[in-house]
Amino acid sequence: xxxxxxxxxxxxxxxxxxxxxxxxxxxxxxxxxxxxxxxxxxxxxxxxxxxxxxxxxxxxxxxxxxxxxxxxxxxxxxxxxxxxxxxxxxxxxxxxxxxxxxxxxxxxxxxxxxxxxxxxxxxxxxxxxxxxxxxxxxxxxxxxxxxxxxxxxxxxxxxxxxxxxxxxxxxxxxxxxxxxxxxxxxxxxxxxxxxxxxxxxxxxxxxxxxxxxxxxxxxxxxxxxxxxxxxxxxxxxxxxxxxxxxxxxxxxxxxxxxxxxxxxxxxxxxxxxxxxxxxxxxxxxxxxxxxxxxxxxxxxxxxxxxxxxxxxxxxxxxxxxxxxxxxxxxxxxxxxxxxxxxxxxxxxxxxxxxxxxxxxxxxxxxxxxxxxxxxxxxxxxxxxxxxxxxxxxxxxxxxxxxxxxxxxxxxxxxxxxxxxxxxxxxxxxxxxxxxxxxxxxxxxxxxxxxxxxxxxxxxxxx
RNA sequence: UCCUCAGUAGCUCAGUUGGUUAGAGCGGCGGACUGUUAAUCCGUAGGUCGUAGGUUCAAGUCCUACCUGAGGAGCCA
Numbered sequence: 001x002x003x004x005x006x007x008x009x010x011x012x013x014x015x016x017x018x019x020x021x022x023x024x025x026x027x028x029x030x031x032x033x034x035x036x037x038x039x040x041x042x043x044x045x046x047x048x049x050x051x052x053x054x055x056x057x058x059x060x061x062x063x064x065x066x067x068x069x070x071x072x073x074x075x076x077x078x079x080x081x082x083x084x085x086x087x088x089x090x091x092x093x094x095x096x097x098x099x100x101x102x103x104x105x106x107x108x109x110x111x112x113x114x115x116x117x118x119x120x121x122x123x124x125x126x127x128x129x130x131x132x133x134x135x136x137x138x139x140x141x142x143x144x145x146x147x148x149x150x151x152x153x154x155x156x157x158x159x160x161x162x163x164x165x166x167x168x169x170x171x172x173x174x175x176x177x178x179x180x181x182x183x184x185x186x187x188x189x190x191x192x193x194x195x196x197x198x199x200x201x202x203x204x205x206x207x208x209x210x211x212x213x214x215x216x217x218x219x220x221x222x223x224x225x226x227x228x229x230x231x232x233x234x235x236x237x238x239x240x241x242x243x244x245x246x247x248x249x250x251x252x253x254x255x256x257x258x259x260x261x262x263x264x265x266x267x268x269x270x271x272x273x274x275x276x277x278x279x280x281x282x283x284x285x286x287x288x289x290x291x292x293x294x295x296x297x298x299x300x301x302x303x304x305x306x307x308x309x310x311x312x313x314x315x316x317x318x319x320x321x322x323x324x325x326x327x328x329x330x331x332x333x334x335x336x337x338x339x340x341x342x343x344x345x346x347x348x349x350x351x352x353x354x355x356x357x358x359x360x361x362x363x364x365x366x367x368x369x370x371x372x373x374x375x376x377x378x379x380x381x382x383x384x385x386x387x388x389x390x391x392x393x394x395x396x397x398x399x400x401x402x403x404x405x406x407x408x409x410x411x412x413x414x415x416x417x418x419x420x421x422x423x424x425x426x427x428x429x430x431x432x433x434x435x436x437x438x439x440x441x442x443x444x445x446x447x448x449x450x451x452x453x454x455x456x457x458x459x460x461x462x
Numbered sequence: 463u464c465c466u467c468a469g470u471a472g473c474u475c476a477g478u479u480g481g482u483u484a485g486a487g488c489g490g491c492g493g494a495c496u497g498u499u500a501a502u503c504c505g506u507a508g509g510u511c512g513u514a515g516g517u518u519c520a521a522g523u524c525c526u527a528c529c530u531g532a533g534g535a536g537c538c539a
Contacts, residue, residue, distance in 0.1 A: 029498045036498045051497080067489090084499045104472080108489045109500055112473065115531065170538065207539090232537055233463055245539065324535090335535080388539070433539030446532090447539095458530095 001074065007044035009077060010087065021048065021073045021089060022097070024126060025065055027109045030054075037065060037091075039073070042125070045132055045279050049080065049088040057094060068100030068107060068126070111287075114449050121453055121462045129288060132280035133442050133450055136273060140438060141225075143272040144246055147265060148223045153248060156215040156222040158208030163200055164412050171231040172203035173241075204229035209247050209429060210363075210416050213392060216249035216427055217419045223248040225434075233457050237446040238383070240435065242455040249429035255365070255374040255391040258428035259351050262378055262387050263304050265432075266349075270300045273441050281442075289443025295381065296441065304349040304378070309333075312341055312352050319345070332359045338379045350379045362402045365391040376430070383440050389430020396420040 001020040004012075009019060023041035030036050033054055038047035050073050054062065065071060075091040082088075106120050107127065117124040124130045145155065161175050177197040178184065184192040193201045208224040215222040224247045231241060248261065273281065274296060285292040307315075316327040316337055321344070325334040333352075342350050357366060357373040364373035378387035393399045399420055403410060410417065438450040448454040453462045 027500075029501055031495050031498070031501090033496050034498075036501090038499085049499085080497090082497050082499075103490060105490095106472070108473065110473075110488055111500085116473070118531095228539080230538075234537060235463085235532095236535085236537095237533080239538070243539065385539070431539065436539055 005043040006039065006041045006046065006048045009048050009089070010044065010046055012077060012087070015077055015079055015087065017077050019075065019077050019089065021050070021075075023048075023071065025067055025069050025071060025100075027067060028065060035062060035065070037071070039071065040126075040131075042131055045128055045135075045283050049082075049085050050075065050091050050094070051088055052091045052094060057091075061094065061096065064096040064099055065094065066100055066102045066105070067109065068102070068105040069096055070098040070100075071096055114446060118448055118454070125452075128283060130449070132277075132283050133438070133444060134452065135280055136277050136442055137438050137450065139273060139277050140269060140434070140441065143269055143276075144223075144225060146272075147268050148221075148248065151221070153221040153223050153250075154215070154219050156208075156212060156219070156224055158205070158211040158215075158224045158226065160205055160227065161198070161202050162205045163198065163202050164210070170206050172206055173229050173231045175202045175204060206230055207245065207247065207431065209249065209431065210413070212247050212249040212429060213363075213416070213427065214419060216251045216429065217423075217425065220252070221248070221250045235457060237448070238436065238439075240447055240451060240454050240456055243447075243451065244434035246432045246434060247429060249427065251425050251427045253391075253428040254426055255353060255376060255428060258389055258391060258430060259304075259306060259353070259376055262376070262389065262430055262432075263349075263351070266378070266386070266437075267300050269437065270296050270441065274300070284443050289445075292443040295443075299349055299380070302348040304351050305346040306351045306353065308354045309352050309356065309372070310354065312337075312350075315345060316340065330356050330358065335384055338384050342379045342381050342384075349381070352377050352379065357402075360390070362406050362408055363390070363392050363399070365393045366398055366402070378430075380440055383436055386436050386440065387430050387432050389428065391426070391428040394420055394424045394426055396424065 001018070003020050003022050006021070006023060009021065021039060023039040026038040026040050026047050028035060028037050035052040035054060037050040037052065039050055040047045052062065072095045073089060073091050074093040075089040077087055078090050080086060080088040107123060112127070117127065117130065125134060148155065178191070178195070184195045186192045193199075196202070205228055207228055208226065212222055212224050224245070226244065227242055228245045229242050230239075232239070250257070250261070253261070281293060281296070310329065312333065313327060313329050316323070319340065321340055323334070323336055323340075325336065327337060342348070353374065353376045354367060354372040355375040355377075356371060357364070360373050360375045364375050366373055374391040376389050377385050380386045393402065396417065399417065400410065403413070435447050435450050439445070439447060442450060444450050448456065
């Protein structure tokens with residue numbers, strides 16, 4: 001007999017049919033005549049109830065049906081006689097596939113703290129919350145590819161190992177095969193990386209953007225979707241050392257086209273999840289974040305507010321709110337400022353543009369005022385900046401001047417500069433942190449709980 | 463990295479101004495119960511109080527250092 005998943009069984013229209021089920025025991029209840037076994041196989045958040053008449057099963061075998069054990073059940077799918085579920089399986093045969101010693105199995109029927117579950121990240125997939133989160137994570141990954149594929153974008157694989165650390169997006173992890181105890185030294189006593197695997201110092205990538213631009217300036221529209229790495233000693237619920245980022249890059253797009261794409265993209269992803277993951281979202285809305293569905297629907301429907309950095313600073317100055325950090329043109333906005341704009345002033349997502357050039361990266365398109373650049377940040381409720389992007393500087397001399405001012409060596413980025421030398425065009429792009437997106441869509445408040453095996457300072461266990 | 467808070471049973475926590483043998487709920491185990499829904503009821507085992515020093519007649523409780531975790535900040539996505 002072919003195995004049916006819990007998802008298939010719960011949605012089956014045909015009843016009183018012989019079925020084969022395999023899964024893990026979540027809970028077991030009962031009396032001296034009947035056992036009610038809640039079985040989950042991860043295909044859907046709900047369990048299916050298996051009913052076993054104890055008279056027809058050996059006591060030995062039933063004793064092994066404990067929380068966490070895996071079982072195979074043959075029985076009849078019937079309408080449930082009890083309340084609480086529509087269908088259940090009247091078991092004819094139950095086989096324990098894998099025992100689970102209840103003395104030591106760490107998951108119990110009651111809820112656990114996320115902190116505790118993080119310590120058993122290898123087993124936390126078996127909980128309702130993490131099942132929901134990782135099913136949604138999958139759905140979003142698929143939706144991202146679908147969105148860009150349908151729009152004619154090409155998925156470009158930018159390198160994980162890179163030689164340049166010119167972007168300055170953060171501290172990097174060194175990649176080396178040299179013997180750390182006895183590295184080759186130059187005459188000056190420095191480590192001689194010319195003898196290293198790549199013949200030069202290399203690192204894990206902090207962003208695929210610069211390579212992404214190379215692709216866009218030939219293929220028109222590309223996107224990257226892959227892991228990135230930051231060796232920052234950040235200890236916050238919003239930072240991990242290894243995270244996934246989506247970076248679209250589009251030739252012939254100006255900053256407005258860029259904003260339009262970012263807004264449409266985010267709304268599409270929310271809509272996709274609402275359409276395909278409602279079971280999981282309803283669970284999270286009930287158990288994790290009571291305002292989740294309302295917030296998702298709201299963001300999905302509202303137009304994002306678009307304002308310049310300068311206008312935002314004026315609003316913050318005029319507000320009665322007392323901020324811990326000063327508001328002054330030229331200073332970067334703090335988390336408290338962004339939160340005020342989104343959650344209290346506009347009460348909707350906000351896109352801020354035209355930031356002072358001194359607080360932004362070298363590659364951003366310089367405005368004619370000589371003070372600002374065509375940057376855009378998308379700010380979301382609860383999580384703050386979810387997208388950062390810009391129109392890129394396509395004029396060679398302006399780009400070179402800016403690099404000089406910021407002490408970025410030209411010879412390391414000669415290949416980047418050549419795209420401005422040969423057939424340069426207006427282009428734009430942005431970066432979306434995948435985990436930050438998942439946090440927003442699931443209502444989870446710690447980034448370590450939306451990535452299967454989080455990498456943070458001091459933590460690489462699993 | 464800085465600031466704040468926390469660390470007591472497998473899990474979640476209580477433990478009074480320092481004062482006898484350290485408590486509960488859940489989970490586990492044993493039993494009862496004719497359809498349970500985080501089942502219920504009865505019983506039972508389970509703890510070097512994060513680690514190391516110190517103060518004191520006496521420390522889970524006070525002090526110091528360290529370790530671990532969480533939250534806030536910075537960096538950012």
